[in-house]
Amino acid sequence: MDYKKGKYKVKNIKLADEGRKKIEWAESRMPVMMALRAKYSKTKPLKGYRIAGCLHVTKETAVLCETLVAAGAKVSWSGCNPLSTQDDVAAALAKNGLEIYAWHGQDVKDFYWSIDRTLDMKPNLTLDDGADLIFTVHKKYPKLAKEIIGGTEETTTGVHRLRAMAADGKLLYPVIAVNDAETKWDFDNVYGTGQSSIDGILRATSVLLAGKNFVVAGYGHCGKGCAMRAAGLGANVIVTEVKATAALKATLEGHTVMTMDEAAKIGDIFITATGVKDIITKKHFEKMREGAIVCNTGHYDCEINLNDLEKIKKAKRTVRPNNEEYTLKNGKKIYVLAQGRLVNLAAAEGHPSEVMDMSFANQFMSQLRLAGYDKQGILLEPEVIDIPVTQDQEIAGIKLKTMGYKIDKLSKEQEVYMTDYSSGT
Numbered sequence: 001m002d003y004k005k006g007k008y009k010v011k012n013i014k015l016a017d018e019g020r021k022k023i024e025w026a027e028s029r030m031p032v033m034m035a036l037r038a039k040y041s042k043t044k045p046l047k048g049y050r051i052a053g054c055l056h057v058t059k060e061t062a063v064l065c066e067t068l069v070a071a072g073a074k075v076s077w078s079g080c081n082p083l084s085t086q087d088d089v090a091a092a093l094a095k096n097g098l099e100i101y102a103w104h105g106q107d108v109k110d111f112y113w114s115i116d117r118t119l120d121m122k123p124n125l126t127l128d129d130g131a132d133l134i135f136t137v138h139k140k141y142p143k144l145a146k147e148i149i150g151g152t153e154e155t156t157t158g159v160h161r162l163r164a165m166a167a168d169g170k171l172l173y174p175v176i177a178v179n180d181a182e183t184k185w186d187f188d189n190v191y192g193t194g195q196s197s198i199d200g201i202l203r204a205t206s207v208l209l210a211g212k213n214f215v216v217a218g219y220g221h222c223g224k225g226c227a228m229r230a231a232g233l234g235a236n237v238i239v240t241e242v243k244a245t246a247a248l249k250a251t252l253e254g255h256t257v258m259t260m261d262e263a264a265k266i267g268d269i270f271i272t273a274t275g276v277k278d279i280i281t282k283k284h285f286e287k288m289r290e291g292a293i294v295c296n297t298g299h300y301d302c303e304i305n306l307n308d309l310e311k312i313k314k315a316k317r318t319v320r321p322n323n324e325e326y327t328l329k330n331g332k333k334i335y336v337l338a339q340g341r342l343v344n345l346a347a348a349e350g351h352p353s354e355v356m357d358m359s360f361a362n363q364f365m366s367q368l369r370l371a372g373y374d375k376q377g378i379l380l381e382p383e384v385i386d387i388p389v390t391q392d393q394e395i396a397g398i399k400l401k402t403m404g405y406k407i408d409k410l411s412k413e414q415e416v417y418m419t420d421y422s423s424g425t
């Protein structure tokens with residue numbers, strides 16, 4: 001398609017060549033996705049399907065988008081966070097004919113305008129990260145929801161919201177919980193978030209982590225990854241939690257556990273990874289040390305209460321890209337990264353390609369699964385659906401193979417033994 005006639009709105013189409021080099025870099029590190037693209041570009045099982053996507057526009061997402069198109073789908077895309085779009089990647093996608101509405105630094109109006117544009121093509125499949133697209137369909141286009149076969153959801157926060165909606169009987173079409181796939185949750189959320197969040201902090205501050213008191217709020221998969229990688233760089237990791245078992249796991253990993261009220265007094269760097277609002281508020285800011293750095297790696301920007309900070313500041317200025325210095329009335333300076341939005345995608349490039357390879361293989365295969373049900377005339381209940389266990393093993397198997405690893409196989413006798421409850425010691 002001649003991009004001059006194409007439907008898109010990006011920051012600057014001239015950035016396309018730079019973006020294309022980043023996408024090629026990602027392709028060379030996403031062997032599972034490229035294997036799926038090679039396989040399904042021949043049979044085009046998504047021909048006739050229209051996918052509206054709302055997911056961070058990164059070099060890895062570009063590989064997902066172009067693989068969906070290669071498999072025959074018509075795709076229209078928006079970013080799922082106002083600060084996470086990589087403008088050169090968006091330009092490269094537009095120049096290659098993808099319908100895309102995404103640019104870095106959108107305001108909330110732009111953000112929802114972009115989602116609306118992706119719905120102009122009347123999708124029959126949706127692909128979300130944080131469920132803003134599916135909620136827009138439910139709120140503004142309930143009639144369109146009736147035409148939608150199903151959707152997929154990338155992130156923990158989004159799956160939580162959708163499960164609550166389904167429990168309320170409000171979900172209008174089935175959604176596959178991509179986040180809950182073992183080959184997403186146990187890899188992307190832990191190893192991806194761990195590395196990319198540190199990446200964002202270092203790009204925005206270039207501080208030494210060794211010896212610093214590094215406070216992680218939330219010890220779920222994401223918090224665990226951040227704690228692990230900060231400890232690896234020599235930081236003293238402090239974990240705050242509300243769930244006893246999670247806090248206990250943190251102590252057994254060698255991290256210190258305390259309340260945020262206590263951690264606020266001694267922390268040098270704070271990162272929130274809870275999915276809950278108001279984790280760091282006025283009373284915490286007022287206790288913080290001079291020069292404390294505060295950031296978030298949760299999906300929404302609700303975890304650090306910036307309204308509270310505005311109330312107790314006497315000055316604010318941007319000191320580095322994605323790094324705002326707040327001078328408080330008590331004279332101390334606090335540094336907030338990426339305006340409290342997810343620091344890994346707003347101040348860096350998100351998770352590395354190698355780990356997104358598996359997350360997006362789950363997205364791609366889940367879209368194929370929904371199209372497959374449709375072709376068989378199977379109407380699914382409007383609920384949240386899990387990934388089949390076999391899919392996790394299949395994706396992990398392809399990944400291992402591309403890394404040159406071989407694993408053992410159970411013999412027939414061993415398989416029998418596994419299910420034979422009669423044999424004991």
Ligand code: 3DD
Binds near residue numbers: 179
């Ligand atoms: N996310 C993290 N890194 C990403 C990347 N490089 N491209 C696209 C999306 C990316 C966020 C989500 O994949 C997922 O980790 C989440 O749970 O939000």
